[in-house]
Amino acid sequence: MRRYLSDWKGLIYNLAFFLNGLLVFLLLFEDRFTVPIWMQAVGRMHPLVLHFPLVVLILYCLWVVIVEKPDSTRWNAQLADSLLIIGTLTAVVAAFSGFILSKEDGYESDTLLWHKWLGIAISLMSIVLYGSRKYLAPWKLHSKLIVGAFLVIVFVGGHLGGNLTHGEDFLISPLGPSQDETPKVAFEEAKVFDNLVKPVLEQKCLSCHNEEKAKGGLQIQTQALLVKGGKGGMLWDTTKADLGLLISRLHLPLEDKKHMPPRGKVQLTDEEIVLLAAWVKGGSRFDQMVSSLSPQSPVYAYAQNVLGGGRTEEQYDFSGADADEVKKLNTTYRLIKPLSAESPALFVNFYNRANFKSEDIEGLMPLKGQIVSMDLSKMPVKDEDIKRLAQFPELRKLILNFTDVTGATLGELKKLTKLRELSLSGTAVKMAQIKTLESIPSLKKVYIWSTGLSVEELATLKKGQKIAFETGFRSDTLVLALNPPIIVTEKQLISKDEKVTLKHQIAGTVIRYTLDGTEPDSTKSLVYDKPIAITKNSTLKARAFRAGWYGSKQVDKVFFKAGYPVDSAQLLTPVDPGYKGKGAASLFDGKVGDTERVSGTWLGFNQNDFQGYLYFKKPVQAANVTISMLRNIGSYIFPPTRIEVWGGANEKSLKLLKVISPEVPKKDIPGAENLVYEAAFEPQQLSCIKVVAKPLSKIPEWHGGKGGKGWMFIDELIVN
Structure with a gap:
């Protein structure tokens, strides 16, 4: 035992030699190598293990450089050998994990190529240094030159790794002009995108979505690339309740794999999330001026904080709300924030149509004395909700664009004696109901674009003196497109x-x-x-x-x-741990998987076939089994290559009822889509049904993941 302990350096050297050999072997056959799912965790350890070998090897190199003579008291050969062998082992571990990480999607640049090869070079040079250390006396000039060159490679490799993670100018950015020296744009000349939205994206998103590192195939360094989106499609969609990928992923729980920015990165502030959501809701315009916004707009308030501005904010005669109360009433899809720093006035924004309830308005009553602005655009707000809104006496601005309001209860707004601005664009209000607004003394401006009012009615309203009605641009020669239903x-x-x-x-x-x-x-x-x-x-x-x-x-x-109620289900093959949904319950829970957020709704298979049983306590007269699956080729999710449906009285008496053989796509199909496979067969009494589906074993040559295994996602099985 003592002999083995005394030769620990030899054992480590042999282990490092073996790992370097394995690394070289993988490099020679890199095009054929596909990272198994279980090995991805090894790759993602790279940021954790890379710093130790860098420190140890730099320390060893500097020590060699400063030694002047053989009998120097600064030199300890045993300690130096220990440092070098530890650095050698940890360097190959870091290089190996980095090689695995480089195979993941989203790392596509020349910087990555150089970083990978320099990392491998550092590992190989470390073991060569240790093997030839007896011939490289540290006090000799040629030893210092070799170690000095090695030290330069270590620094360059580390610098390139920092560029991949933090951006190209990470190291030298502190040497550039300070933020205070950068000229600020004048408030009146500022643009919403260029001066507000773009800086947020550059600070919080660009490090993962640029030409060097395009996670999800997304780059955002130009407007064209931002509009193009990534493999998941466009970043925003105002026809969706959650406004699309950009905003929905900001609102996901921090622990969710799809949350952006990823856990460990600097997160967006609440104000920045409000800014991006308001920009998307407003049409995601790249040319809009900040000065064109209403002072009640959350984007305007954000601009005041960031850019400053000479406009005087309204003075309020009420005290601020309790901070704990505001924090308690904030939810993932209802944001409450002060109009500006030190202001007692609050504004409220609602975001998710699917989650909205009338009670969400009632829940704000503890803050009714401080809320001056409320944006309910695209929420399913109904006429009866107007009565609830009329209970907020400090409201100055109310936005009800594209809601379900018909105008029947607009008279309730007379109770809002301070209401100055009302937006009803995209609603079904009629002329008679709009006229009732003239009885609100404080009301100064009403937006009624796309309401269905005739040209004559709009012209009549424009002639009025008391309220300024904004009807939008109209032209006899310009035809506009309708919003989708x-x-x-x-x-x-x-x-x-x-x-x-x-x-x-x-x-x-x-x-x-x-x-x-x-x-x-x-x-x-x-x-x-x-x-x-x-x-x-x-x-x-x-x-x-x-x-x-x-x-x-x-x-x-x-x-x-909907089909027959399933009593229970069983999975015969293991699900991938990253996409296990609700287990067997996902097959009959009555919920079809989301095409965008796949982490919690689908059962994912890559290494195994899908095999599952459905059980009925009483036999059902079945003639069809519907299988709900997903296709997202950009995310390596393909249709199955074969589906089998078996049925019988129990597991031992099953017979084959139907075989479906879907075609393998011959080219990329953008976006994600629900796939529906219907297995029809002769009607018969069944108590047990077995479904088998086989994933694509080899991704086609035209795909970026060619040669690897395709993913297969399945969720609902419906029996009719």
């Missing part, structure tokens, strides 16, 4: 007694739809005039049409006919 029904699994509801914010708009997969047009497609019954699995496609407007873009959604 809204599919109100959130759930996708529709039972016998349920129906699908559509709506459009502009009165007089005709919604046409199809359920047979064809594209809806303005003449032949079905007209939506009542909720739609779903009698079979269908893809609903809808467009909006109105005289004097271009037809809207298409909106679509997959709906499933």
Whole structure:
């Protein structure tokens, strides 16, 4: 035992030699090497282990450089050998983990290539230094030159790694002009994107989404790249309740893998999140001036804090709210913030349509004496909610754009004696209801774009002197496109007694739809005039049409006919730990997986086939099994290559009922999409059903992950 302990350096040297050999072998066959899922954790240890060998090797090199003569009291050969062998082992561990990490998606630059090869060079040179240390006396000039060159490589490799993580100018940025020396743009000349939004994106997002490191295929260093989006599609979509990828991922829990910025990175402040959401809700314009905004706008308030400005804020005669109360009432999709620093006035923004309830307005009553601005754009606010809003006596600004308000209760706003600005764009208000607003003495401006009021009615309102009605730009030669209709029904699994509801914010708009997969047009497609019954699995496609407007873009959604209630289910093959959903319960929980946030809804398979049982306590007369799956080729999620459906009275009496063999895509298909596979067979009594699905074993040559295994995502199995 003592002999082995005394030769510990030899053991470590042999281990380091073996690992370097393995690393060289992997490099020679890099094109054929695919990182298994279990090994990804090794790669992600790279940031944890790389600092130790850097410190140890730098210390050893500096020690060699300062030794002057053989009998120097500064030199301790045993300690120097210990430092070098420890540095040698940890260097190869860091190089190996870095090589594994480099195989992950999103690292695509020349900087990565140089960093990887220098890291491997450092590992190989370390073991060569240790093996030849007897021939490299530290007090000789050639030894100092070799070690000095090695030290330069260590510094350069570390610098390139810092550039990958923190950006190209990470090391030298403190040497550049200080922030105070950078000329600030004048408030009146500032643009919302260039001077407010862009700096936030550069500070919090650019380090992971640039030409050197494009996580998710996304780069944001130019406006064109920002609009283009990444592998997940466009970054924003105002037709969605959560405004699309950019805003929804900011609101995910910090522990969620899809949360942005990732855990460990500097997070956005609440004010910055409000800024980005307000910019997206306002149309994500790149040319909008800050000075064109209302002083009540949250973007305007943010600009005052960041840019300054000579405008005088309104003085309020009420005291500030209790900070703990404000913090308690803030939620993921309802943000309450002061208008500006030290101001007692609060503004409120709502973000997620799907999560909104009327009680969310009632819940703000403890702050009714401080809330001066409320933005409920695109929330399902109804006429009865106006009565709740009328209970906030300090409201100066109320935004109800594209809500469900029809105007029947607008008279309730007379109670708001300080209301100066009201926005009703995109609602179904009528002329008579708009006229009731003239009885509100404090009201100065009303926005009524896209409300369905006739040109004559709008002209009449514009002639009024008391209230300034903003009706938007109109031209006899300009035809605008309608917004897409809204599919109100959130759930996708529709039972016998349920129906699908559509709506459009502009009165007089005709919604046409199809359920047979064809594209809806303005003449032949079905007209939506009542909720739609779903009698079979269908893809609903809808467009909006109105005289004097271009037809809207298409909106679509997959709906499933609910089947027999499943009593229990069992998974026969293991699910990938990163995508385990609710386990077997995901197969019959009545919820179809989200096409964007896949971490908590789908069962993911890569190394194994999917095999699962469905059980019924009483036999059911079955003739069809629907399998809900996902395709997102940019994220390596492919259709299965084979689906088998088996059935019988129990596991031992199963017989093959149906085989489906989906085709492998021959080219990239952008975005994510629900796939629906229907296995129809002769009607029969079944108590046990087994479904088998096989993932793609080899990704095609045209794909960036060619040769590797494809992912397969599955969630709901429906028996009819």
